[in-house]
Amino acid sequence: MRTFVKFCGLSDPATLPEVPDGGAAGFVIEVPGSPRAISLERATELVGLVPTESEAWAVVVAPSAELIRRLFDEVGVDRVQVYGPVPEGLDYLTLHHLVPSLPVGAPGAGTLPPSIPPAESFPRLHLDSAGQPLPGGSGSRPDWEVCAALVDANPGRKFVLGGGLTPENVAEALATVRPWGVDVSSGIERSPGVKDVARMRAFADAVAKFESGHA
Numbered sequence: 435m436r437t438f439v440k441f442c443g444l445s446d447p448a449t450l451p452e453v454p455d456g457g458a459a460g461f462v463i464e465v466p467g468s469p470r471a472i473s474l475e476r477a478t479e480l481v482g483l484v485p486t487e488s489e490a491w492a493v494v495v496a497p498s499a500e501l502i503r504r505l506f507d508e509v510g511v512d513r514v515q516v517y518g519p520v521p522e523g524l525d526y527l528t529l530h531h532l533v534p535s536l537p538v539g540a541p542g543a544g545t546l547p548p549s550i551p552p553a554e555s556f557p558r559l560h561l562d563s564a565g566q567p568l569p570g571g572s573g574s575r576p577d578w579e580v581c582a583a584l585v586d587a588n589p590g591r592k593f594v595l596g597g598g599l600t601p602e603n604v605a606e607a608l609a610t611v612r613p614w615g616v617d618v619s620s621g622i623e624r625s626p627g628v629k630d631v632a633r634m635r636a637f638a639d640a641v642a643k644f645e646s647g648h649a
């Protein structure tokens with residue numbers, strides 16, 4: 435697939451083979467209260483099982499610089515998706531592999547779009563619904579029109595669209611927003627934190643079907 439696909443909140447080794455080639459497995463690490471959260475130790479085990487053609491992403495909230503270093507050095511992730519402020523004291527190479535998650539208001543809320551950090555520091559950016567207490571899995575989607583305006587105003591930037599995506603609506607999201615990638619968590623679950631392999635495959639199939647019609 436041309437579209438980058440991230441399956442987020444993974445915790446079961448049996449789901450890892452479903453991660454598309456060129457996509458990413460996302461692991462919510464040490465986020466209290468999240469049904470998808472896992473420990474650093476568990477993340478290290480799972481990262482080692484991610485398919486070689488896919489990336490491993492950590493998803494964290496307001497992390498310390500020390501935690502980010504451990505995620506790269508000990509856990510072995512390829513990128514760290516950050517909700518909240520990016521800590522100071524990180525070198526350029528580390529910053530370059532961080533993916534800030536930018537909050538976008540709900541449809542019709544009329545909230546201002548987030549400011550976009552410089553491309554030279556952060557080549558990839560994540561868009562998610564604003565105001566959620568936990569990262570990912572809320573099932574709430576951001577305003578796609580606002581997201582589309584951000585994509586249009588920043589040509590060449592690698593935006594990953596998250597928030598409320600499902601196998602049923604991802605084609606509409608791709609057509610409306612035209613993001614570089616998509617990120618899904620609750621939309622491929624049968625209960626909070628429990629992934630459904632059939633829905634994972636359905637999501638990937640929906641992306642592939644959309645692409646086949648827009649080749």
